[in-house]
Amino acid sequence: MINSKGFTLIELIVVIILIAILAVSVAPKFDGTSGYEAHTHRAQLISALRLTQQRAMQQTNSTDGYCHEIVFDDVESRYGIPNRVDCTETNPVFLPSWQADATGHTVDSRYQITFNIDGLPNPQTVGFDWMGRPTESCSGGCEINVSQAEGQTLKIYIEEEGYINVFTELHP
Numbered sequence: 001m002i003n004s005k006g007f008t009l010i011e012l013i014v015v016i017i018l019i020a021i022l023a024v025s026v027a028p029k030f031d032g033t034s035g036y037e038a039h040t041h042r043a044q045l046i047s048a049l050r051l052t053q054q055r056a057m058q059q060t061n062s063t064d065g066y067c068h069e070i071v072f073d074d075v076e077s078r079y080g081i082p083n084r085v086d087c088t089e090t091n092p093v094f095l096p097s098w099q100a101d102a103t104g105h106t107v108d109s110r111y112q113i114t115f116n117i118d119g120l121p122n123p124q125t126v127g128f129d130w131m132g133r134p135t136e137s138c139s140g141g142c143e144i145n146v147s148q149a150e151g152q153t154l155k156i157y158i159e160e161e162g163y164i165n166v167f168t169e170l171h172p
Contacts, residue, residue: 037111038148042166045079045115045146046156048103049126049164056128069127069136070103072115079115080104112149117142132162 007015048070056068072079080103107113117124117137125136126144134141141160147153157165 038113038146038152038154041105041107041111041113042146042154042156044105045144046164046166048079048105049144049156049158052103052126053128053132053162053164056130057132059130067127068129069125071125072117072122074122076106077109077114078104078106114145114147116145116147119143119145126158128162133160134158134162 052068052070055066059066059068067081069081070079071081080101116122117126120137126138126142127135129135138144138158142158144156144158145153146156155166159165
């Protein structure tokens with residue numbers, strides 16, 4: 001009987017392959033968080049859109065007086081509704097004293113994230129009717145772009161029927 005100590009060639013190759021897989025998948029995470037910021041803000045915007053859509057579908061009385069909208073500001077990188085009970089209060093879009101509710105958010109300027117609808121300049125509004133269909137600037141469907149200064153653009157597409165799709169597009 002031979003008493004051998006050490007690893008076989010197959011065991012060494014398997015360990016090297018596992019280390020390589022871990023290095024490829026984990027190493028980019030130490031590169032910084034800037035690449036993930038656009039994804040985070042897109043996920044937050046999707047949540048805000050779906051919450052606004054659900055609120056609109058729950059309040060079927062067209063005279064309830066509530067705004068089932070999200071306004072994208074043209075001054076800062078932020079979205080929300082200036083006054084949930086007064087849809088006409090959009091000029092100025094946001095007062096300096098504006099506080100975001102569950103459907104609003106202000107992006108810290110260091111992340112250099114911008115929002116627009118169909119590539120058009122803000123202010124723009126996405127609203128929903130009592131059936132969850134998009135209205136305002138998004139009537140008939142639209143594409144919301146979440147762009148980062150590093151060239152990454154994440155897209156949210158709201159279909160005419162109200163379904164919210166998510167797409168990612170990378171620019172070199």
